[in-house]
Amino acid sequence: MGSVLALSSGPGHHNWPFSTDPPPSRWNAHPAHWDSPPRWERRDGRLPNPGSFHSLHRSCKDVFPQQIEGVKMILNKTLSSFFKVSHTLHLSAVSPSYYRFHVEHLQSDDYSKDKDAPALIGEMDSSGSLNAHALLHVTERVRARTVFQTQQSQFVTWQFETEYRGNDFTAAVTVANPDVLRESGPNWVATLNAGKGGAHASYYHRANKQIQVGVEFEASTRTQETTTSFGYQMELPEANMVFRGMINSRCIIGGVLEKRLTPLPATLIMGAFVNHRGDKLQVGLGINVG
Secondary structure, X not given: OEEEEEEEOOOOOOOOOOXXXXXXXXXXXXXXXXXXXXXXXXXXXXXXXXXXXXXXOHHHHOOOOOOOOEEEEEEEEEOOOOEEEEEEEEEOOOOOXXXXXXXXXXXXXXXXXXXXXXXXXXXXXXXXXXXXXXXXXXXXXXXXXXXXXXEOOEEEEXXXXXXXXXXXXXXXXXXEOOEOOOOEOOOEEEEEEXXXXXXXXXXXXXXXXXXXXXXXXXXXXXXXXXXXXXXXXXXXHHHOEEEEEEEEOOOEEEEEEEEEOOOOOEEEEEXXXXXXXXXXXXXXXXXXXX
């Protein structure tokens, strides 16, 4: 059983930011004007710009019902055309009850006015956790976004994002929790080679000290074939083991396990590859000494 009471003193964005999702997932949304179609939307029937990267799944997610538990009261107050506040009180017997205060200073909905003024959004709950956004239209096509999140007195998220909107595409680059002194942040390498013979693109990302992933795309104009491969590497230092796995668009799945035979200066290598399309299996066993 559950009930929800929502009060509003004026028109506002009813679908955002007053979501039933708990923070910080609700911060993947933006104000309505941030996701609205840009002025350069095409009028000739061709595909327009798809909008913000974070709102690609927004239409689908809005269809699904949100679970309601306990009693929730939401009070919205529009102080001006730019300034809005809200109070949320949630009483629950299952999850912790909380009070949340939300404030937002938005840009004008008119793209021709105040496009250089940032949109500032902040929210704090009764536990002292803080979520803050800063959205800025750098140019007509370039937008910047900064996110800060704390859990009580500890920083949990420090994120910067730049988004470029073309005529029919959107590109975004995100840097999460950068620490220049400790050399932490997104650790990745992207490469693209293109010529008359075809194209070769690869992306490498090191998630942490144990896990690394890579994606590779190859296209040949000579053979008229394209191949996409996904690979990953998992290291288990305590067990002296390294596992590498892959799968590609040719229905080939493979894996190799390397086990260090301490205290001997040798490594045991076991591998298997399965070609589902060609109905072939390859199994190998080896020892690397040295």
